[in-house]
Amino acid sequence: MGKFISIEGIAKRYPAPGGGQTAVFEDLWLGIGQGEFVCVIGHSGCGKTTVLNILAGLDEPSAGTVIVDGRQISGPSLDRAVIFQGHALLPWRSVMGNIAYAVTSRWRAWPRAKVAAQAQRFIDLVNLTGSEHKKPAELSGGMKQRVGIARALAIEPKILLMDEPFSALDALTRGTLQDEVRGICTATDQTVFMITHDVDEAIYLADRILLMSNGPGARIAECVVNALPRDRTRADMHRHPAYYPLRNHIMDFLISRSKSFAADMAADYDPRHPPVVKPGIPEPQLAPALVAEGGPARRSGAPSF
Ligand SMILES: Nc1ncnc2c1ncn2[C@@H]1O[C@H](COP(=O)(O)OP(=O)(O)OP(=O)(O)O)[C@@H](O)[C@H]1O
Ligand SMILES: [Mg+2]
Structure with missing residues (x-):
C-alpha cells in the first residue's frame, strides 16, 4: 500500500x-495508505490529540513534516475533516443547514439543489432521515454526533480525523454509530485516523492499531496489524481465534509496556519502522510484503521489550 499520508519525523x-x-513526543514516523483505517491507542497525555491536530493543520510540529497526497500540509484544509468529541455544530442552523454549509464551503459553485442532495445523502447514511429541519438543541447527544459525522463525510475529505468521537455516548448509541461509521468508511474507501481509548472499538474499526508509549518523549511503540477478517461484525468478532490474542496484546501494552517502553527500548528500535506485530497469526503466515513495508516483525505474544 502506497503512503497516502506520510508523517515524517515529527516532534x-x-x-x-x-x-x-x-518533548511530548519525538521523531514520529508513520505512513498511512489510501483507504486505510488507523486507530491510535495510548495513555492520556502521550500526545495523541497533538498528532491529530498536526494532521488537521490546527497545530504545528516543532520538527518534522506531514505530507498528504504528495503535498506538505500547512494549515487546515477541507481535504482533512475533523470530528471532535464535542459536536461543534452551528446552533442556529438545522441538521440540513449545518451539513449544507460545509458542502457549500467545499464546492462553492454548486447550485442549491446539488448541495441539498449531497447533504441529504449523508443525512440518510447516518440515519437522520426525518430530522433534517431540527436544530442542534432539539437533538440527543448521539444525533448531534451523527450530524458531525455526516458533515465531515459529506465534504468527501481525503482524510477523516476523529478524536475519541464516541466516548461521550452511551454504549448502545456508541455501537450503532460504530456500525454506521464502519459501513460508510468501507463503502467509500475513506482514509481514517482515529484516536480511541476503547480497545474493542479499535479492534472492530481499525485495519492497523498504533500503540503509543507514555510521554514525555512518547513513541509509536508498535504497529499492530488487525488479523480479523474485514467482514467482522461487532457481534461475532470475539469468536475469531485472533480476537483474544489481539485484545490481550493491546491490554498488556496499556498495562505495562506503555510505561516501561522508554527504559526497555530495544536496541534495534527504529522510529522510522516501529515493530509490526500481528497477534493471533503464527509467524510463518506473516506476509513478507507486510514485514518489508512496516519494519521488523516480532513474534506476537512475545514482545522483546
Ligand atoms: N501549551 C502547552 N504547554 C506545555 N505542555 C502542553 C501544552 N499543551 C499540551 N501540552 C502537553 O502535551 C501533552 C499531550 O497532550 P495531548 O492532548 O496531545 O494528549 P492526549 O494523548 O490526547 O491525551 P488524552 O488521552 O487525555 O486526550 C500533555 O501531556 C500536555 O500536558
Ligand atoms: Mg486527546
Missing part, C-alpha cells in the same frame, strides 16, 4: 518549567 516540544524543553 512536539514545549518550554520546560525549569528551563530547557520537554
